[in-house]
Amino acid sequence: MPRPIPLALTAITLTLSLGSCMQQNLPETPVQPTPPASKVQLWLTTPDQSKLLSSETQLSFSRDGSETFPTIAVNDTVTYQKMEGVGAAFTDSSAYLMSKMSPTDRQKLLKDLFDAQTGAGLDHARIPIGASDFALSHYSFNDLAAGETDPELKKFSIQHDQEYIIPVIKEAIKVNPSLKFMASPWSAPGWMKTSGSLIKGKLKPEYYDTYAQYFVKYLQAYRQNGIGIDTITVQNEPQHEPGDYPGMRMESSEQAKFVGEHLGPVIQKSGLGTRILGWDHNWDQWNYPIEVLNDPKARAALSGIAFHCYGGNVAAQSQIKDSFPEKDLYFTECSGGFWANNFGDNLKWNMENLLIGATRNWAKTVLLWNLALDEKGGPHLGGCGNCRGVVTIRSDTGAVEKNVEYYVLGHYGKAVRQGAFRIASNTYNAPASDLQSVAFKNPDGSKALIVLNSSASALTFKVKENGSSFYTTLPAGAVATYRWTGKGSDTPPPPAPAPDAFKIVQAEAFSSQQGIQTEACQDEGGGLNVGYVDTGDHLVFDRIDFGASGAKGVKFRVASGGNGGTIQLRTGSLDGPVVAEAQVVNTGGWQNWTTITAPANIPAGIQKIYLVFSKADGINLNWMQFTP
Structure with a gap:
């Protein structure tokens, strides 16, 4: 529709x-x-x-x-819940694109993103631990030649991130010193896995302790570079095992064991104070975090559970909260994409499900995916080929385009501060x-x-x-x-x-119809109108709320190049009582619009309205407007 x-x-x-x-x-x-x-x-x-x-x-x-x-x-x-903020991810791709901007342009973009006075006021960001699909190469912080191992992590290095990811993040911190960070791994180093690669596979049990130390080394290295990581997730999307970019499958029993007996104790012993979040995947598999939290050791080590948007319903977050009220909930990933290019539809969905939906279901953060991508949804190496960043940095001109996700996050960032x-x-x-x-x-x-x-x-x-x-x-x-x-x-x-504009309903907003067609409308405001009607054709509007007073009048915005006819409004059914009737005459053309007024007697409350063209020789309808 x-x-x-x-x-x-x-x-x-x-x-x-x-x-x-x-x-x-x-x-x-x-x-x-x-x-x-x-x-x-x-x-x-x-x-x-x-x-x-x-x-x-x-x-x-x-x-x-x-x-x-x-x-x-x-x-x-x-x-x-106490809020920790909204934002998106400093992926390798996002940071790379920002690093290639001129210092002046990059500073302007960072202020647009992170400054609450002049920009969107983002105050939380996610950082992949190693490569995701949005990276220029597939890498970890301990990559070795085939057949080599390094259980003491002597070759651990974050040199890759020091080239442009960390410098861009530190510039963002200067814009918003309150910026908080979450980090998530897509894969352990390949030599720790059953696949021997960053692609596919599981973490070998003999490397559980080594991988826990890998997290600690990462957190310490970032802290030494001036970036404190407040929370980590155990594994990005543990039930997704991609074939063309880093990923690692982890069952709920394996996550419980790794967290409860290895990662949790090692993080606690390090004194870093970083909190650990489980799951980090979609709403539809809410049973996974339940199974993890049912393990006493894992439950003690986890501060909360993280969710993504790509399956299920946001209400799943409250199911976890109801079962484990002492645990915090975080929303950590959702991506816009070129598959969804209607601004208004995207605005509504993101508000209903994320900014309002996720927070009303206990989320302490609302984090989207890439902060920035180019106009082709890249650069990326595998994975999503048509994802959209919060902003687009055009590869041809360098211009920055703010996408609908920017404005969604800004409606929070402008007015809500950390600790709210x-x-x-x-x-x-x-x-x-x-x-x-x-x-x-x-x-x-x-x-x-x-x-x-x-x-x-x-x-x-x-x-x-x-x-x-x-x-x-x-x-x-x-x-x-x-x-x-x-x-x-x-x-x-x-x-x-004044209630003179009590309710306007666009004709094209019908829930069902018989016989009509829509066409481009040349009336003020543009859009569509309904037309090509014959006697007996009708529109159905399932739920129109007439408040406590009902409606005593109705205006129809009409045009006719024929002889016009009669419009009736009926309540409840096609054979229901006539609550309004208006006569339409020739207006001098199919797009020569005029407003006609008729008395109405529509009951209070939510009504199902049938708009019936009881006699029609050419009527176009743009909207109807009710008055108490």
Whole structure:
């Protein structure tokens, strides 16, 4: 089904009355001014890309009136996980591309990525331990000739990373000194494995202790280069054994033994304080981390579990939390790609499943895959041939293009700081209301609320905290981040927003239809309209929310080069009661648009609406708009 055309943001200006109050009969008491209204910063991204992490006019809290519109209540007395941040991976490919930029261009890119004031504010990054598929070569930090072994790791070296990965990371740290790091291996050195290669195979049991020491040497070497690693995962995607880039299969029993009896004790003895995470693979195999954590020694050694997005449902994270509430959850990888090139669809999916979905399911981080790739999805050596980085660095011009993933992460990075706690906020999961949210409280006491309007219409709603609130409107498919300090305001409440744009539904947003076709629309806003209709053809809109008041009027945006006809709205079924009817006349052309108005009698609540062309001799329909 074609996506509906996003609506323009309707600015809601709250009228504030700042007064004063004086205790009666006590003239000697000074006048007490009403506390000023808390200001709300707003960043907005729309699916048509007309707004991209755009800083909008500030809103203001005032004393709450009544629940006129859907209300997102924020409660900072209810806290959940402590956040560690959002970001992506300094893969070999990403760091290489950045290293080839001029110092000025690279500094600008790093500020765009890691500076919260001028950029997206990323504050967490993942580093592969050795090569992944996104590398210029396949390497580990202890590569040997065939048949050689080095159980004492005398030939261990991170020289490869010192060439350009570590220098680029250190430049990023200068931009954001709070930047935290997670590291993940794709494979042990080939001589430790059953395959004798970085490709495929398992870790040989006789090298469990050696491989644990390999982790320690890596952590120590990076620390000596000025980069502390806060967490490590045991194995990237342990149930995936790729044939053309480094990987290593590890069963749950093997991971439990390696972590519980080798890696955990060695890391603890090192005094590095680095935390260990298990799994680091998809949501759909949540039984794997359960099996690992059921092992007492592994459970004691693991701080938490890491997840990827490529299979299953984000709710699996909460299954782990319910079973092992003392363990932390991390989201560590998801890649955009050229297979998904609709900005609005990608924005919605990433918000629903990652920035909102993963954090509401206990994730302390939301990390995407490559920070940067070129316009061909490279450089890479095996693996994904059409992945997309958070940004694209063009190989022909050197220009940097910010992809949808950049703006997704920026909606968190602009407003949420490390050490923030997720706090309570109600979310209206689609299709019940289509407003989805997540809220955080920063260490400085400021709050941030991220909201997705996943519906096909602009939605006006209220944000409420501690007896104060503000109104705001989000276009269809848009995302907004709201940030404020304080507990609201005692300023008298403004009137509710005028309901003259109560609900707009794009004609192309039907859930099913009979007889119609869509075509490019030349009306304002472009997009598609429905047409080529005959008498009896119809559209079905499964769930339209008419709120607490229902609708008493409807406008149709129509055009006709024929004799027009009659449009009816029916509720419940094709034979249901007629709740609105409008006559369409010839408008002088199939793209000569006009708006016609008709009375309506549509009940409150969520309704299934049938739009029936009860008589049709050429009608094009762009949208319909309901009023209370």
